[in-house]
Structures are given as C-alpha cells and as structure tokens.
Amino acid sequence: MSEKLAVNEHYLDRLVAAAETRGVEATEDIVSGNGVKLVAKGSSIDARTRERLLQHKLHKPLEACTRIIGGVATRPMDRVARTLIGKHALLAELCAAPRIETIEAAFGELRLTVQLEALVTLYADQAPNKLEHAVGVALVAAALMQEIDATQPLQPLLIAGLLHDVGELYIDPTILARGQALDAAQWRHVAVHPVVAAGLLRELPGAGPTVADAVLHHHERLDGFGYPCGRRGDQIPLSGQVLAMAEMLMGVVESGRSAGQHARILLRLMTHEFDRRLLQAVTAAARRSAPVDFTEAALAMPDAASLMQHAASQTARLHSLQGLVQRLALLQHPSPGFAELLQRLDDRLAALGRAFHSTGLDQTDQLTEQGWLAPDDLPMLCEVWIVLRELHWRLNEFVRELNWRCEQLPAPEAEAIGRVVEDELKLATAIEPALA
Secondary structure (H helix, E strand, O other), X not given: OOHHHEOOHHHHHHHHHHXXXXXXEEOOOEEEOOOOEEEOOOOEOOHHHHHHHHOOEEXXXXXXXXXXXOOOOOOOHHHHHHHHHHHOHHHHHHOOOXXXXXXXXXXXXXXXXXXXXXXXXXXXXXXXXXXXXXXXXXXXXXXXXHHHOOOOOOHHHHHXXXXXXXXXXXXXXXXXXXXXXXXXXXXXXXXXXHHHHHHXXXXXXXXXXXXXXXXXXXXXXXXXXXXXXXXXXXXXXXXXXXXXXXXXXXXXXXXXXXXXXXXXXXXXOOOOOOOHHHHHHHHHHHHHOOOOOHXXXXXXXXXXXXXXXXXXXXXXXXXXXXHHHHHHOOOOOOOHHHHHHHHHHHXXXXXXXXXXXXXXXXXXXXXXXXXOOOOOOHHHHHHHHHHHHHHHHHHHHHHHHHHHHHOOOOHHHHHHHHHHHHHHHHXXXXXXXXXX
C-alpha cells in the first residue's frame, strides 16, 4: 500500500475540528487498502471516526472522499479581493485597470471542486486573516502574470494562489505558532509543506499538474537558495516564480509597515532572487502607491544613534558569515553536493553584501562622522530601519537554510561543517544586538 494514502493526524484533527462547527461528510465510501469499509458515503466525519481512520491506510486519499458542509464559497472570493484592493494602496496599483477587469472576470468564473473547497476552508479556519491571505496571493499572482505574460491562463494561477499553503494543514500546529523558534528537525517539517501540497493537488479533481507545479515552487528562488528543492534559474516555472513574489508581497502588505516603501526597499535586497520583470512590476507599483505616514512609523523605530549601532552589528555579522564560507572552503575532499552548496552560499552572501553596500550602511564610521543620519529626518530613519530589519531577517534565513542543507550531506562532512557553523554563530550572536 502506498505510503501517501496514510491519514495525516494533523490534517484529520483539523477536519474533525471543522466537523464541530460546520459539518463534514464522506462523499463516497471510505475504504481501507485491504477493502474494509471504514466510513459509509454520507456519514459524518467526526471525533468518533478519528481513531478508526488513523489505524488504516486508505484505498483513496481522505481528501478525495470528504466535503465540508457550509465551507468557503467560491463566489464571495471576488468580493474579498475587491476589499483588499480598496484597503491597500499597493494592491490597488498592482491591480489597476485594465488588469482588474480581467482578474475580476477570472475570479467570477472560478469554481472549486468540493475537494478543493474543503482544503481552502480548513486553511481559512486556522486564523481570521488566512482567507484574506490566500485570496490576496491569488490576486497579486494574477496581476503580476497579466503584467509580464498576458497570454497565460489565470484560472490555474488563481487556484494555486488560494491553495499555495494548504501543506501547512499537515504540520503540527505548535510548530506553526507565531514567534516559534524552530530547530532543524522542526524546520524540516515546514520546508516540505510545498511537496506535501503539490503531491496532493496533482491528483485532486479541479487542480492537477499545472497547479501542483506552481505550488511546489512557491518558495524557490532564482539563485537556488530557496526550498524545498533548491532549484534555480529556468528550473523554476514562471508560475512558481510569480506565486513566490505574490506571497512575499502579501507578507509585506500584511505587516502593516508602509507596504509601498517596504516593498521598494526590500526588493533592493532581492534582485538575485526574482525575475527582473517581476521586480520591475512591483517596484513601479510601489513607487506609485500612497505616501508614507512617517509620524506613525517613527513610534516603533529606534533613534538615529541606535540605528547606526544596528548597522554596524549587521555589517559585522555579514562579515562573520562570509568568514564561515571561507572556512568551509578549506575542508579537504568535499563531496560534489557540498561543493555546489558552498557556491550557492557564496553567491547568496555576495548578493546580500552588494545590496547592503548599495545602501551605504556598511560604512557606519564614515556616516557617523559625517552626521549622515539626522535625528529628525523621519523618511531616512524609516528607510534605514526597513533595510536593517530585512537584512537581519535574511541573515537569519541564511543560517537556517545552511543548517538544514548541511543535514542532507554525508554524515562526516555535515558534522565538520556543523562545528564550523556553531563557532561562527556564537560569534555572530555576540556581535549582533537583537532587532525587534
């Protein structure tokens, strides 16, 4: 019996929770791999059936045999999209006419099968903003695709946008808790969520290979430093690249931190990660979006002197990580996999270094002497704060990816790398104050 037909307990727990508020029923007989009927067609899926389902592998995936009563309806999603456009100036610019007419028509024509509607419903039930996030990613992806290749059909991309993160339904919810610091084993569960979702969507009615491929690649990056596969360049389909940019951009919008300015600055640190056409489209929209209220932003920012201290610590940490890569290059007889990893590490740090250097913030001694960052220059203070927060996050991401990728190397090599990484990270932690 194929392992993919085992019932995932975390998905099943979410399904049972939905049964308590909405109702869940079998759309056909649910049968075990050896032919035993476990649940009859039309019967409820609830806490009483949970243990029975977990004890068996199934003839067909559970997701293909159930529906949620009173689930997320397809029609209102265009209204959610319009609400988002009215609420966020950056989205309004991305979806400006004439693109919006085409996108609204595509949303209006969208029909989800009962299987896909169940997945979207379970995802939306995880938190109040989840449906808005899914619709927003679908909306932005459609707008970006219209901008760079209007010949592409929008329906598969809208479905991929709505379902891009349904792989999270198969992860222990404690791992997904906001603010949770993940170890390597926990991160592995998160990193494979695109694989889980793509494997499911490839076979489900209403999705298929095109949707699955977009979802599989929505965390990949052109420089090969994404996940789960570390693909690079033209190995990543255009739909996956578009979906990746759309999710990143919705994260910026949802952060509430001056989305247009935030996106424009962020993309300066990401020129190596996304297709040039996507970067240009988002940057242009960000420049056109509404001006920033710096007075409100200033309430959360450190003062000018603290920002310069943060800049110095970020520079030191970047140099420390570059030293790590140089030390790793001295290891004797590296495997081919390690040699490729080392090149990607070097490329990523070099790109981050160039982007940071372009801001001038790696020259803090000179800038401080010149009094470059005035205490009352709110626009510049806000821009510096965004740059430093993003670089901080990217360096943390770099370390997390490095630890995860090292686990995939031969044991002796991974252990040797681990010792070097541990030494360098102790130094990095010592030289970098926390950024809130």
